[in-house]
Amino acid sequence: MNFEKQIEKRRTFGIISHPDAGKTTLTEKLLLFGGAIQEAGAVKNNKIKKTATSDFMEIERQRGISVATSVLAFIYKDKKINILDTPGHKDFAEDTFRTLTAVDSVIVVIDVAKGVEEQTEKLVEVCRMRKIPIIVFINKLDREGKDAFDLLDEVEQKLGLSVTPLSFPIGMGYDFKGIYNIYEKNINLFSGDSKKNIEETIAFDDVQSSALEGVIGEKAAKTLREDLELIDGVYPKFNKEKYLASEQQPVFFGSALNNFGVRELLDCFIEIAPSPRPKKAEERIVVANEKDFTGFVFKIHANMDPKHRDRLAFIKIVSGTFERNKPYLHVRSNKRLKFSSPNAFFAEKKEIVDISYPGDIVGLHDTGHFKIGDTLTEGEELHYKGIPSFSPEHFRYINNADPMKSKPLYKGIDQLMDEGVAQLFTLDMNGRKIIGTVGALQFEVIQYRLEHEYGAKCTYENFPVFKACWVDPDDKNNEEFKEFKRVKQKFLAKDKQGQLVFLADSTFSLQMTQQKYPSVKLHFTSEFE
Incomplete structure (x- = not known):
């Protein structure tokens, strides 16, 4: 084909x-x-x-x-x-x-x-x-x-x-008797009391026909005709x-x-439904039927198989074909990587595929090369946009609960953050680690997965912060930015990519900071123009 x-x-x-x-x-x-x-x-x-x-x-x-x-x-x-x-x-x-x-x-x-x-x-x-x-x-x-x-x-x-x-x-x-399929012009009837099986599908071009009463009863037939008339007039x-x-x-x-x-x-x-659509990269719009392969990582999942401690990066293929054992350019690191066992999925069942096409999702075994948003191509430098980190709404200090297990703990945190489960911030002032999440339930998931997948235990301490904002100064050498860094020293941290982040403790403090240092722009997502 x-x-x-x-x-x-x-x-x-x-x-x-x-x-x-x-x-x-x-x-x-x-x-x-x-x-x-x-x-x-x-x-x-x-x-x-x-x-x-x-x-x-x-x-x-x-x-x-x-x-x-x-x-x-x-x-x-x-x-x-x-x-x-x-x-x-x-x-x-x-x-x-x-x-x-x-x-x-x-x-x-x-x-x-x-x-x-x-x-x-x-x-x-x-x-x-x-x-x-x-x-x-x-x-x-x-x-x-x-x-x-x-x-x-x-x-x-x-x-x-x-x-x-x-x-x-x-x-x-x-009173549910079934469904009238407007698109295919037929009726699907529910059967009996169990309401578990579709008894039959009856082709029905003309709902005005008196045969309708015989199928669904007089009252339902009258209501259905009125409903369909209304749909015809309104929608x-x-x-x-x-x-x-x-x-x-x-x-x-x-x-x-x-x-x-x-x-x-x-x-x-x-x-x-549409077949694979064009996708916007920073450099240009990429169309599915281009012959050169391009794709991007939209998800990373560690330990899909707890026995093997594997990490899979999920890649959406945007254009061209992805072939097994063929070297591709990992744009961010400028390295060529090849994959001997790309996986196609069926939930827990994975199978190795030799060739995949645009629209397909392929899982690549990852030893730590990938981050969410990474692009793979046949050589062209492309960056797909629209996969930002969002400003978290819940923050806690993360502490090691078992000093003998600090290595697995940091490895676990590192890998879970790459998956995008949450975000890690390191305070400039004392190097303490803070985890920021969009929802409170994620803290539980992190704690559970650290213990069950990495054999490490952690505890949390509250960290009273209202919002994390990525800092984008007009000029890193101007006096205003230097003063901002000096005054806000306690509230500055770096994210996992090394970007500077301001942790505002209240709406008021955020507004005051924006008024006082207008040349320092603050963003609620990590991607900004």
């Missing part, structure tokens, strides 16, 4: 939502349809030891939440689908933001009872900013929830989207170009747990 066809075959997307909206369950059901797994793990019930395929860190199994982004791939109807299942929990938002740099489209999962939640708003804002095409999946229809039209309004208002329903529920909760017709330009968002209804509405979503998705 030629190169262009391989690109056209690929769909790389992320699934995002608020915790508990059913994101991991949806991922599993998609894998089930792709024949990649035989049975789905019970994501919720921790008593069942068979956990969700995409949750493979020990702490995720215990807590029943996704902590890291999983990469999964399967083939469906001759399309190669790469899913990035992201953590929904807000404490791990940074991992999700970074993952969004590696996807070509997203599916947003919304809980029918809770509607649009805060975390979903933040993530969708990032997608809108980057013009990533979005499909909305309204989940858990077998439960009592909000009215379908109210939900569509809420999605439009809270998320700022322009929606068009491509399927619509017939009843909801206890725009689906337009693929507008969807790809991120100007229109199709909506599907279903129940991932009961495998309902998932096939419709997947069938439509492989038809309309």
Whole structure:
């Protein structure tokens, strides 16, 4: 199969939502349809030891939440689908933001009872900013929830989207009879009381036909006709170009747990979702069908296999083909590296691949060469943008709880920081180490992983800081910058890259500093022009 066809075959997307909206369950059901797994793990019930395929860190199994982004791939109807299942929990938002740099489209999962939640708003804002095409999946229809039209309004208002329903529920909760698929013009019926199986799919071009009553009953038929008329009058017709330009968002209804509405979503998705899109580098825009390989690291994961202490760097291939044992330029270090066992993923199952194409995610064994945001090319000096570190909101001193284990502790901290789990700051004044995280739960994850993966113990002490700001002086030699460094000495630190960071202890102190030293710019992300 030629190169262009391989690109056209690929769909790389992320699934995002608020915790508990059913994101991991949806991922599993998609894998089930792709024949990649035989049975789905019970994501919720921790008593069942068979956990969700995409949750493979020990702490995720215990807590029943996704902590890291999983990469999964399967083939469906001759399309190669790469899913990035992201953590929904807000404490791990940074991992999700970074993952969004590696996807070509997203599916947003919304809980029918809770509607649009805060975390979903933040993530969708990032997608809108980057013009990533979005499909909305309204989940858990077998439960009592909000009215379908109210939900569509809420999605439009809270998320700022322009929606068009491509399927619509017939009843909801206890009255849920099935779904009318507007895109394919058919009806899917729920069967019996168990509501676990799809009894049948009936082609239905004309909803005005009296045969509808025979299928779903008189009352439901009348309501469905009224609903479809309203949809016709209120919502725009689906337009693929507008969807790809991120100007229109199709909506599907279903129940991932009961495998309902998932096939419709997947069938439509492989038809309309974009194949790998161009990506902006600092130097130029890179298009997928260029023959030279380029790619970037959007995630690093240590100890995916605790027995082997391995570190994997996840690379999104942007253009060209990535070949095993071929040397590539690691732009930041200006070294050529080659990889004898690049991995393709299926959650815990990894296989070595000889050749990968744009849109694919490849895991490279890393002995400490990579950092998040690194670029690999065939020789061209390119830097992909948009993978910054965000200003943390929680800070603690980290102390060694076992003096005999200081080497593993520092190695562990070093590797976990490279993964982007949190950020490490070293105070200029006394060299003490401070860990900054986006969410408080990450401290627990770090402590747990240091002990279980590196055999090191740590304790924390509170460090009262409000915000970390990266310092960008107009001129490093001017008097104002020197005075800023002298006066704020207590609050200055270096991040892992050696960039100067100001740790402001309050909003007031941050505002006063900005007023007093106007030539010293302060940034809330580590990437600034």
